[in-house]
Structures are given as C-alpha cells and as structure tokens.
Amino acid sequence: MSDIALEALKRKRAEITGQIARCHADLAKLSADLEHLDETLRLFAPDFVAESVLPKVFTPPKSWSKRGEMSRAVLSILRVAKGPxxxxxxxxxxxxxxxxxxxxxxxxxxxxxxxxxxxxxxxxWLVRSIEETGLWLQWEIVR
Structure with a gap:
C-alpha cells in the first residue's frame, strides 16, 4: 500500500476516534445533567418515577431534503422541460x-x-429567469 493511502487512512482513523471521544464526553455530560434533573424533580415530587417520562425523539418532516437533493431535483425538472x-x-x-x-x-x-x-x-449561471408571471418568475436552464 502506498504511503499516501496509508497516511490518509491514519488521518481518517484519527478523525473517527476523535468523534467517538467527543460523543463519549457529550454522553457523560448529558447523563450527569439528567441525574441532576432527576434529583431536582425528586425534591419537588418525592414519588416521581423517572422512567414514567418517555424520551422525546426528533423526526424531521418528510418534506426535508438531503444535501443537494433539492438542487438535483429542480435542475432535472428544468432539463426535461419544454419551455420556461x-x-x-x-x-x-x-x-x-x-x-x-x-x-x-x-x-x-x-x-x-x-x-x-x-x-x-x-x-x-446554471439557470436564468425569463419573466415574472404573477408572483413567480419563469425559469429555464442555461444551455
């Protein structure tokens, strides 16, 4: 294996282990924060059961796009369009x-x-606007 590839793999490994270390540190901080919050809740409600509160998970709406997905979709629509x-x-x-x-x-x-x-x-300079029709511009791909 060439030295360049070996060094690139080592850098990538160092990057990933750094991310893992940051995640472990974040997890430790979040765990400590959660313990403190549970203790504070028990001060106000001694019979509080922490497991009775379900975790709130964020789920993005279906209308969200991954990086570059919207651009590709819009450009592909304009490429096959007959006009603006x-x-x-x-x-x-x-x-x-x-x-x-x-x-x-x-x-x-x-x-x-x-x-x-x-x-x-x-x-x-990939698309151009032609004219305004009502509230929206007319667009076409630059050929």
Missing amino acids: RSTRENAAQIVAQRGLEHDAGILNVMTRRVGHVLRDKREA
Whole structure:
C-alpha cells in the first residue's frame, strides 16, 4: 500500500476516534445533567418515577431534503422541460415526485425552497429567469 493511502487512512482513523471521544464526553455530560434533573424533580415530587417520562425523539418532516437533493431535483425538472417553468410549477412537480400530501402548506414551503435553489443556481449561471408571471418568475436552464 502506498504511503499516501496509508497516511490518509491514519488521518481518517484519527478523525473517527476523535468523534467517538467527543460523543463519549457529550454522553457523560448529558447523563450527569439528567441525574441532576432527576434529583431536582425528586425534591419537588418525592414519588416521581423517572422512567414514567418517555424520551422525546426528533423526526424531521418528510418534506426535508438531503444535501443537494433539492438542487438535483429542480435542475432535472428544468432539463426535461419544454419551455420556461414557474417556481410554483417546479415546486408542485417536486411535491408530486416525492408523494407528499398536496396541500397549500406543503406547496408554499416547497415553493420557497425551490425559489431559493433557483436563485442560488442563477448566481452560478446554471439557470436564468425569463419573466415574472404573477408572483413567480419563469425559469429555464442555461444551455
């Protein structure tokens, strides 16, 4: 194995063990904080059972995207489009592609996200806005 690959693997291992050490430190701090909180609760309610409080888990909404996923989706829609499309039309197609519930709230959120992607890609000279139709610009891919 070459020295470059060996050094890269060593760096990656050091990075991962550092992350594990930080996670262990965070876990120890959280455990101590939880013990202190439980003791404080017992001061106010001596018969308090800590296990009676279920953990609250954060689950992201289905409308969230992974990094770069929204940009790829918007650009692929514009690549196959026959002509310019509005921000709202692109957002409606993404909602349909993802199988999300087609209500006004989701469509508004997705329109804002698509608009942000399109403005970002306009600054990178990948798309251009043609004209405004109502509230939304018409967009097309730069060819």
